[in-house]
Amino acid sequence: MNMSISMISAKRMSKTSTLLASAVLAIAAIGFSTNTLANAGASAETAKDFTLPSRDSGNIRLSEQRGNIVMVNFWASWCGPCREELPEMEELYQEYADMGFEILAVNVDDEVSKADILLNDIEVTFPVLYDTQGEVSKLYDVNAMPTTVIIDRDGNQRLLHLGYRAGDEVKYEKAIKMLMREE
Numbered sequence: 001m002n003m004s005i006s007m008i009s010a011k012r013m014s015k016t017s018t019l020l021a022s023a024v025l026a027i028a029a030i031g032f033s034t035n036t037l038a039n040a041g042a043s044a045e046t047a048k049d050f051t052l053p054s055r056d057s058g059n060i061r062l063s064e065q066r067g068n069i070v071m072v073n074f075w076a077s078w079c080g081p082c083r084e085e086l087p088e089m090e091e092l093y094q095e096y097a098d099m100g101f102e103i104l105a106v107n108v109d110d111e112v113s114k115a116d117i118l119l120n121d122i123e124v125t126f127p128v129l130y131d132t133q134g135e136v137s138k139l140y141d142v143n144a145m146p147t148t149v150i151i152d153r154d155g156n157q158r159l160l161h162l163g164y165r166a167g168d169e170v171k172y173e174k175a176i177k178m179l180m181r182e183e
Helices: 002-031 080-099 112-121 135-139 168-181
Strands: 051-053 059-061 069-075 101-107 128-130 147-151 156-162
Touching (some): 051 128, 069 080, 080 101, 101 112, 112 128, 147 168, 156 168
Parallel strands (some): 069 101
Antiparallel strands (some): 051 059, 069 147
């Protein structure tokens, strides 16, 4: 009887250890989905320049935004979290656009019409760019939808965030405010 109780206890401890290890890994994965705001200088990487056609105003080149804090957000019409994130981005844009903040929403669909159908339902006022050939997505090594990159006034990539969960916009806003305080 004692041996049976010991074996049952060992199995429970093994299951508990496995569950605990899984929980720690899940928490770590969530924590690493957003890189911390990189410091300016040696650790900051210069954002890769690109030019893409936009929905409303011809071609837009990233380097022409130098002097602004820029959020480059890669999204797709088929991406549920992207649909949730776009209205939150619009709120950020309305709040900070007059303070030198710009959003470049890079749609990665293979056809412009797919993005436009979605944008008929979700109105945004920030520039929407089309990367139908996937060249800029490759340049930024985008492998999750959405992917958000925040670039400082000097053109350095300071934050990379993969995916979207409700509340992520609070992290973006913190990063924007922090970058606005930098000179």
